[in-house]
Structures are given as C-alpha cells and as structure tokens.
Amino acid sequence: xxxxxxxxxxxxxxxxxxxxxxxxxxxxxxxxxxxxxxxxxxxxxxxxxxxxxxxxxxxxxxxxxxxxxxxxxxxxxxxxxxxxxxxxxxxxxxxxxxxxxxxxxxxx
Numbered sequence: 001x002x003x004x005x006x007x008x009x010x011x012x013x014x015x016x017x018x019x020x021x022x023x024x025x026x027x028x029x030x031x032x033x034x035x036x037x038x039x040x041x042x043x044x045x046x047x048x049x050x051x052x053x054x055x056x057x058x059x060x061x062x063x064x065x066x067x068x069x070x071x072x073x074x075x076x077x078x079x080x081x082x083x084x085x086x087x088x089x090x091x092x093x094x095x096x097x098x099x100x101x102x103x104x105x106x107x108x
Contacts, residue, residue, distance in 0.1 A: 029070040029099070030054045033091035036099040037074040041087060044080045051077040057090070069094045075107065 034052045041047060055073045074089040088104035 027070075029093055030072070032093065033070075033072065033074050033089075033099045033101065034076070036101040037076055037087075037089035037091065040089060040101055040103055041076065041078065047078055047080040049076055050079055050084070054091075073104070074101070 033054065038049060038052075041049075053075050055075065057071045057073060071090075071092045074091050076087045076089070078085055078087060085106055086108035088107035090102045090104055091099050093099040
C-alpha cells in the first residue's frame with residue numbers, strides 16, 4: 001500500500017507549486033486533469049513539482065475521444081534526487097466522469 005505521508009507531501013508540494021507553474025491551466029477541466037496527474041506521480045521522497053502545463057491531444061488521440069468533452073496531455077516537471085524530469089499523462093474527462101488519467105511515463 002502507498003505511504004499516505006508521501007502522497008500528502010506530494011500534494012502539498014503541488015499546491016505550493018501550482019500558482020507559479022500553472023499560468024496555462026485556465027479551466028476547471030485543465031486544473032482537474034493536472035491534479036489527477038499529480039496524484040499518479042511515483043511516491044519518491046522529496047519529489048517536488050516545479051511546473052505543470054496542459055497541451056492539446058495528438059490528432060490520432062482526438063479521434064478516440066468519443067464521448068469525452070475534454071482531452072489533453074498533462075506535463076509535470078519534477079525534481080527528485082537531484083534530477084529534473086518531466087512526466088506525461090493523457091487525460092480525458094466528460095460531464096459524467098471526473099478526469100481519467102493514463103501515465104505516459106517520463107517524457108523528458
């Protein structure tokens with residue numbers, strides 16, 4: 001089972017970093033996707049989110065979004081163990097569901 005303290009630390013770090021790194025997250029759907037993606041980050045001690053952003057879904061993914069009202073790619077820049085990395089997540093949401101997030105893994 002996941003360490004709840006670690007998850008709390010990740011969420012707290014994200015809450016602190018959100019105002020500085022989310023200038024492009026304008027809508028509630030974008031913010032919901034970013035928060036859902038942050039929860040799916042690995043439980044690494046000291047992990048800090050330094051920036052977040054939403055990008056449009058690739059054209060081939062847009063065709064598969066039947067029924068979804070919103071879709072895109074979340075990028076979370078993180079720092080852990082002295083390394084800077086970017087995790088990617090694909091996010092879909094609709095009026096009937098909250099954000100559904102799938103990890104794309106390390107993308108940078």
